[in-house]
Amino acid sequence: MYLKTTSNNHSEFYTIMDESSILKSKKINRRMQIQKSDSELFFRFNQSVRLTSDIGLALIVLTTTPEDETSYQEFILTNSIDLVPGVYFNTLAITEECSIFMEPLGKDSPKTVPTAKKIAIRKYEPKLTIEKLHTLFYQIKMAPFESLSIPGDYYELIIVDQGELIHHVDDEEYVAKKNDCFIYQPGQVRKQSVTKDGITSYLSIIFDAKGLTPTATNQIIHLGSQNTALIERIIELSNITTNDRYTDDEVLLNLKFILLKIVQGEANHTEKPTTSMRENYESELFQAMVDFLDAHVEDQNQVSDLVEHFSLSRSTIQSLFNKYANTTPKNYINTIRLNRSKQMIQETQMTLSQIADYLGYGSIQYFSRAFSKQFGLSPSSYAKSIV
Numbered sequence: 001m002y003l004k005t006t007s008n009n010h011s012e013f014y015t016i017m018d019e020s021s022i023l024k025s026k027k028i029n030r031r032m033q034i035q036k037s038d039s040e041l042f043f044r045f046n047q048s049v050r051l052t053s054d055i056g057l058a059l060i061v062l063t064t065t066p067e068d069e070t071s072y073q074e075f076i077l078t079n080s081i082d083l084v085p086g087v088y089f090n091t092l093a094i095t096e097e098c099s100i101f102m103e104p105l106g107k108d109s110p111k112t113v114p115t116a117k118k119i120a121i122r123k124y125e126p127k128l129t130i131e132k133l134h135t136l137f138y139q140i141k142m143a144p145f146e147s148l149s150i151p152g153d154y155y156e157l158i159i160v161d162q163g164e165l166i167h168h169v170d171d172e173e174y175v176a177k178k179n180d181c182f183i184y185q186p187g188q189v190r191k192q193s194v195t196k197d198g199i200t201s202y203l204s205i206i207f208d209a210k211g212l213t214p215t216a217t218n219q220i221i222h223l224g225s226q227n228t229a230l231i232e233r234i235i236e237l238s239n240i241t242t243n244d245r246y247t248d249d250e251v252l253l254n255l256k257f258i259l260l261k262i263v264q265g266e267a268n269h270t271e272k273p274t275t276s277m278r279e280n281y282e283s284e285l286f287q288a289m290v291d292f293l294d295a296h297v298e299d300q301n302q303v304s305d306l307v308e309h310f311s312l313s314r315s316t317i318q319s320l321f322n323k324y325a326n327t328t329p330k331n332y333i334n335t336i337r338l339n340r341s342k343q344m345i346q347e348t349q350m351t352l353s354q355i356a357d358y359l360g361y362g363s364i365q366y367f368s369r370a371f372s373k374q375f376g377l378s379p380s381s382y383a384k385s386i387v
Contacts, residue, residue: 005076005077013087015082017080017082031054033098037093038092038120043088044112047105048105050104051101057095059074059077060074062083066114069115069116072119130207136238136251137204138201139203149190150189151186151188153186156183156190157258158181158204159180159205160181160200160201162201168191174218180221180223181222203235229280230257231254231258282324286320289320298360334370337359341367345382
């Protein structure tokens, strides 16, 4: 990734022009159309040169030692900069239409010197691509179970949610437990079995890909909590029946993120999984809602605020609060607001009317009734008791 010239305030190569200096400066209309995306030359002026961005994006390559390619620094030109006298530079076009203003602050002509290597715009080409997502499905099996599939010209990623699944590959057995995954290569026979008592559930994703290294396949890889949350999201998306045009995009993005972590060796964490993917996801989601309410209870204190912020249905939120707090979200929010009001009565000089208004109660009367119902005494009586 390139840095902008404005992100480097203390460069050895240039100084950044502030807005007032730009407005006061006398423009010399030397617009340059930048068409090349590579070059083998540097320019050098004995005096300072002002470069100003104009149309599109231009890359400026800078150095003080052109014979040393490791010294080359690259920046996207933004606003105006004054190059230090004697700096070697060149500009390349990132966008198809590209122009800058180049204004020498002296009368000397530029000197050209060859680069140690060709300088060029870096092309960002993905190393790993998912070409097609064929299908994904969630299965629940009980022992004894055995599945044998003929070889297919595709990859298959299988992630165990609960229980234990055995993969049989070339006379070897690979035992996958909670949060473990296994990737079959194209052309492999796919055989799985469940022998342990109890329920085994797993997610299977069948896809075509390029750039997936052989070392990522035919082995058990344990997914950390960050990755399992993404898988849980894929499970949710697979159950969406409406024709949402972005659902497939989100599935592909989450799948690619997981595969990248696998090929980079960042997914194989050693922590012992203690919950299923769904339980882990729900627990983290509920905690996030609790933290959100605690931080924003004064102005985000309705169930509708949770619906909007977390993009969840009311029924899902209701279910999570019933499961983890044994109460409704509305009651939980009211409890937080009233506990916060007690704290404010103790620690601030605000009046009861101000506290009621700050916490979103419609009137002091409504606040007083809610407080009395929760704590068995009125807010005014409570205030007197702590004096």
